Amino acid sequence: MINQEARPLPGNGVGALLEAYQQQGRWHLRTREGQSYDAGEVIQGDGPLNITADGRRIAYFDRKLRTIVVRDLASGQIWGAPLQLPARTLDAEYALRLSPSGMRMIVAGWGAGRGRNVLVDLVKGSVKELDRAWFPVSVSDTGATVLIRPFDDHTSLRVLGHDQITLPDFTYDFSPLAPDGRTIARLGQTHDPDRRPQIQQDRTIILTDALAGGDRPRVKLSGVPSELNPARLGAWLSADEVTLLAVPTSARDGNAATVYAVNVRTGQARKLFVTQDAPRTTVPGLVS
DSSP states (O other): OOOSOOEEOOSSOOOOEEEEEEETTEEEEEETTSOEEEOTTTSOTTOOEEEOTTSSEEEEEETTTTEEEEEETTTOOEEEOSOOOOTTGGGSEEEEEEOTTSSEEEEEEESTTOOOOEEEETTTTEEEEOOTTSEEEEEOTTOOEEEEEEOSSOEEEEETTSOOEEESSOOOOEEEEOTTSSEEEEEEEEEOTTSSSSEEEEEEEEEEETTTOOBOOOEEOBSSOTTEEEEEEEEESSSSEEEEEEEESOTTSOOOOEEEEEETTTOBEEEEEEOOOSSOEEOTTOOO
């Protein structure tokens, strides 16, 4: 339930965000302190929207500039990507990945009207082309870029500048790189060709060395109720905890998507907050 009337988003002075959500086709921003802002005049349409892991900056498609811009919510400063997107940008699905500071981003699209897949450095004002055959997972403030390529029975993963590794699952459900710069987490799955759907999550989390390869034993998740399915991973809160978005197993049971912090060593989850019941939501640092 949305309990607070949203004020128009001011030019500055906005605190760190808890989430963004759409209500009647307009984006709203909810801060950690509980303020709610209507950002519909700033973020127009259904283009990509992302929030840095600390909740202090947002990135979105600017219709007038025809590019992705990063906005610091406290100061109001705006950085525009040196990238002109095609007029039909909003006809395509776009993945937008931000580094923790928001100063690096990956913009990748597919479907009708898609543009290039690129790595953008807002500090240097540079744009680097990425191979369209690979799907972006994350980019760090140092530029470490993780890409994946899922196949029927495995997934190839590479950090740019390093050899690719092979994982024994078909999956898109990865975290960004951990603070150590090499560990990545993913949600565990099982595959049965005689089952529908063939691929199902098994409520585990798996750690992988993204540079050298090799999985650690999968760890069973605990603390996430059975009526919620683990769906997406997000920012690391520490070397041991990563954020997890869990969604209702059924739209009819009245549950709302919930964000947890999961200890990747033990699998124990602790509840952080319940998201707003809205058609679209995004959480700081979420890989979605």
